[in-house]
Amino acid sequence: MPNTFYRAILLLVYVIFIVSCGTEEVTDQKPVTKVSVIIPIKKDVPVTSVFVGEVKGLYDIPIRARVDGYLEEKLFQEGSLVKKGQLLYVIDAQPYKAEVASKSSEVAEARTILVKAENELRRIRPLAEINAVSQMDLDAAIAEEGAARAALDAAEANHEIALIKLSYTRIHSPITGVIGKTKAELGEYVGQFPNPVILNTVSRLDTILVQFFITESNYLKVAREFIAVNKSMMSGHNANKAKERNLELILSDGSVHPYKGAVDFIDREVDSETGSIMVQASFQNPEGLVRPGQFARINVLMRTEKDAVLIPWRSVVEVQGKTNVYVLNDSSQVEMREIISSHKYGDLILVDEGLKHGEKVLVDGIQRVRSGMTVEAVTDTFISKSSNPF
Numbered sequence: 001m002p003n004t005f006y007r008a009i010l011l012l013v014y015v016i017f018i019v020s021c022g023t024e025e026v027t028d029q030k031p032v033t034k035v036s037v038i039i040p041i042k043k044d045v046p047v048t049s050v051f052v053g054e055v056k057g058l059y060d061i062p063i064r065a066r067v068d069g070y071l072e073e074k075l076f077q078e079g080s081l082v083k084k085g086q087l088l089y090v091i092d093a094q095p096y097k098a099e100v101a102s103k104s105s106e107v108a109e110a111r112t113i114l115v116k117a118e119n120e121l122r123r124i125r126p127l128a129e130i131n132a133v134s135q136m137d138l139d140a141a142i143a144e145e146g147a148a149r150a151a152l153d154a155a156e157a158n159h160e161i162a163l164i165k166l167s168y169t170r171i172h173s174p175i176t177g178v179i180g181k182t183k184a185e186l187g188e189y190v191g192q193f194p195n196p197v198i199l200n201t202v203s204r205l206d207t208i209l210v211q212f213f214i215t216e217s218n219y220l221k222v223a224r225e226f227i228a229v230n231k232s233m234m235s236g237h238n239a240n241k242a243k244e245r246n247l248e249l250i251l252s253d254g255s256v257h258p259y260k261g262a263v264d265f266i267d268r269e270v271d272s273e274t275g276s277i278m279v280q281a282s283f284q285n286p287e288g289l290v291r292p293g294q295f296a297r298i299n300v301l302m303r304t305e306k307d308a309v310l311i312p313w314r315s316v317v318e319v320q321g322k323t324n325v326y327v328l329n330d331s332s333q334v335e336m337r338e339i340i341s342s343h344k345y346g347d348l349i350l351v352d353e354g355l356k357h358g359e360k361v362l363v364d365g366i367q368r369v370r371s372g373m374t375v376e377a378v379t380d381t382f383i384s385k386s387s388n389p390f
Contacts, residue, residue, distance in 0.1 A: 032374065032375065032376045033365065033368050033369060033373065033375045033376065034365065034375065034376045034377075034378065035328075035334075035362050035364060035365035035366070035368075035369060035375045035376070035377055035378070036362070036363050036364035036365060036377070036378050036379075036380045037328050037360040037361060037362050037363065037377045037378070037379055037380065038311070038312070038315075038360070038361055038363050038379070038380050038381065038382045039357070039358060039359075039360065039361075039379070040309045040310060040311050040351065040355060040356075040357050040358075040359065040361060041309070041310040041311070041348070041382070042307055042308070042309065042310075042357040043307075043308055043310060044304055044305065044306050044307065044308065045304070045305050045308045045310065045343075045345065045350060046301050046303075046304055046305075047301075047302050047303050047304065047305050047342075047343060047350070048248075048299050048300060048301050048302060048343070049214075049218060049299075049300050049302050050250070050297050050298065050299055050300075051212040051213065051214055051279075051297065051298045051300060052212060052295060052296075052297055052298075053210040053211055053212030053213075053281075053295070053296060053297070053298050054210070054211055054212075054293070054294075054295055055208055055209070055210055055290055055291065055292055055293065055294040055295070055296055056208065056209045056210070056211065056292050057177065057203030057204050057205050057208060057209070057292045058203075058204045058205070058206070058207040058208065058209060058282070059175055059177065059202075059203065059204040060201055060202075060203045060292055061174050061175055061177075061201065061202050061203075062198045062200075062201050063088060063089070063171060063173070063174075063179075063198065063199045063200040063201065063202060064197055064198055064199065065089075065091060065168075065171065065184075065190040065191035065196070065197055065198075065199055066168040066171075066191070067091060067096065067165050067168040067169060067191055068091075068189065068190065068191030068192035068195075069091040069092040069093075069095065069096075069169065069189070069190070069191060070091065070092040070187060070188070070189055070190075071089060071090075071091055071092075071184050071185070071186055071187065071188050071189075071190050071199075072090045072091060072092050072186070073089065073090035073186070074088070074089055074182060074185075074186060075087050075088060075089070075090070076088050076179055078179065078180065078181050078182060079178065079179070079180065079181070080178070080179060081176070081177070081178055081179075082173045082176070082177065082178075082179045082202060083173065083176050084173055084174065084175050084176045085172050085173065086172060086173045087170060087171070087172055088171050088172060088173055088179070088199075088200070089170075089171040089184075089199060090169060090170055090171070091168075091169040091170075091171070091190065091191065092169070093166060093169040093170075096162065096165050096166040096168075096169055097166060099162045099165065099166075100159070100162040100163055100166050102162075103155065103158045103159035103161075103162040104159055106155040106158065106159070107152070107155040107156055107159050109155070110148070110151045110152040110154075110155040110156075111152055111155075113148045113151065113152075114145070114148035114149055114151070114152045116148070117141070117144045117145040117147070117148035117149075118145055118148075120141050120144065120145070121141045121142060121144075121145045124137055124138055124141045125138065125141075171199070173202055174202065175202055175204055176204065177202040177203050177204040177205065178202065178203050178205055178288065179200055179201070179202045180200055180201050180202075180203070181200070182199060182200050183196050183198060183199055183200060184196040184199050203291075203292050205285055205288040205290075205291065205292075206284070206285060206286055206288070207282055207283070207284055207285060208282070208283050208285045208290050208292075209264070209280055209281070209282050210249065210261070210280070210281050210282075210283065210296060210298060211278055211279070211280050212278070212279055212281070212298050213271075213274070213276040213277065213278055213279070214276060214277060214279055214300075215275060215276055216270055216275050216276070216277065218300075218302070219266070219270070219276075219277045219279075221302050221303070222263065222266070222279065222300065222302075223266055245259075245260040245261055245262040245283075246260060246262070246301050247260060247261035247262060247263070247281050247283075247298055247299065247300055247301075248260065248261075248298070248299035249261060249283050249290070249296050249297075249298060249299075250296060250297040250298075250299060251290070251294075251296055252294065252295065252296065257283060257285075257289075257290065257296075259283050259284040259285070259286075260283070261281045261282055261283035261284075261298075262281060262282060263279060263280070263281050264280045264281060264282050265279075265280055266278075266279050266280075267279070267280075281298060305350065307357070308350055308351075309350070309351040309355055309356065309357050310345070310348045310349065310350055310351070311325065311348065311349060311351060311355070311361050312347060312348060312349075312363055312382050312384075313344065313347050313348065313349050314347070314363060315361050315362060315363045315366065316339075316341075316349065317336070317366060319336075322338050323338065323339050323340070323341055324336050324337060324338050324339065325337055325339055325354075325355065325361050325362070326361070326362040326366050326369060326371075327355070327359055327360065327361055327362070328359075328360040328361075328362065328375070328377050331374070332374055332375060332376070332377060333372060333373065333374050333375075334362065334369045334370065334371055334372065334373045334374075334375055335371055335372075336371045337354055337355065338354055339351050339352075339353065339354030339355050340352045340353040340354055346384055346385070347384055347385055348384055360377065360379070362377075363380065363382065364380075
């Protein structure tokens with residue numbers, strides 16, 4: 001009887017042990033995490049750099065008061081289009097008309113003196129030939145005639161200057177363009193510091209210029225392309241490339257100007273203090289939307305990256321200032337990999353280092369994984385939502 005009891009106790013303990021071990025095995029079998037992976041996109045992509053520049057008109061001509069006086073008339077609508085030769089301002093002309101009259105009288109006086117000197121010379125020259133007058137008298141008559149002629153030339157020159165000054169009282173537009181806000185009002189004394197000298201500015205806006213600064217290293221890349229284009233233009237070969245306009249103008253609201261631009265020239269020297277050099281580009285602007293003084297960004301094509309590796313931006317994990325992605329190895333285990341990226345294209349980034357085409361990159365479920373974890377991967381196809389990432 002006791003033996004039977006002990007056997008029953010041992011059997012019960014054995015059964016409990018077996019059941020508990022089975023429970024632990026079931027508990028340890030956690031479900032495998034499912035993630036989505038993509039194969040990086042392999043594509044030739046343009047590598048661009050963005051520079052900030054200032055917009056100028058094709059011509060920004062200041063309207064100056066070239067004579068001083070009171071402003072009598074303003075004959076244009078501010079902000080409107082004015083034509084070349086159109087009358088813009090009228091300055092009080094009375095003092096200059098009086099000066100013209102004065103110089104006219106001086107011309108008449110000088111002409112009268114010259115006529116008298118010429119008559120005197122014509123009278124004395126024959127007498128000198130027969131020795132009826134001395135050589136000294138002849139020389140004096142010749143000198144007086146020459147002095148009278150020079151005085152007439154000076155009087156006529158002064159008269160011409162007076163006429164020019166009088167013409168400056170009527171200020172015309174030197175070009176066809178948009179005129180700005182006047183800097184002098186009617187009745188104001190202009191043309192002499194500290195009063196206004198520059199009265200306005202007229203800008204031609206059908207073409208705009210953008211000046212921006214680039215670093216010395218970027219300059220070398222831009223300059224090589226610029227030199228190659230100029231050689232094509234000078235040789236007459238590859239004319240289509242020479243006329244190619246591949247610069248983008250990004251406006252302050254983020255929109256892209258509809259007309260592409262081209263480099264006009266590169267300044268002659270690098271600024272030794274900043275290590276930068278000025279570049280000027282031109283863009284068509286037929287609607288006159290872009291105005292002088294605006295700041296805009298220039299998108300410059302630096303090179304084309306062949307067979308570039310692109311991945312979705314959402315697959316990136318930022319850790320302590322470093323850019324990382326989760327990569328799935330051949331054992332279906334997750335590895336965190338640091339990458340180097342220099343450019344972003346919409347919702348894609350260009351991977352310069354750290355990733356090869358053909359490797360599997362996690363895009364969904366990355367918050368639930370860690371390095372070394374075994375996962376169940378589903379290969380997905382990424383479709384960019386950006387309208388034109390390149």
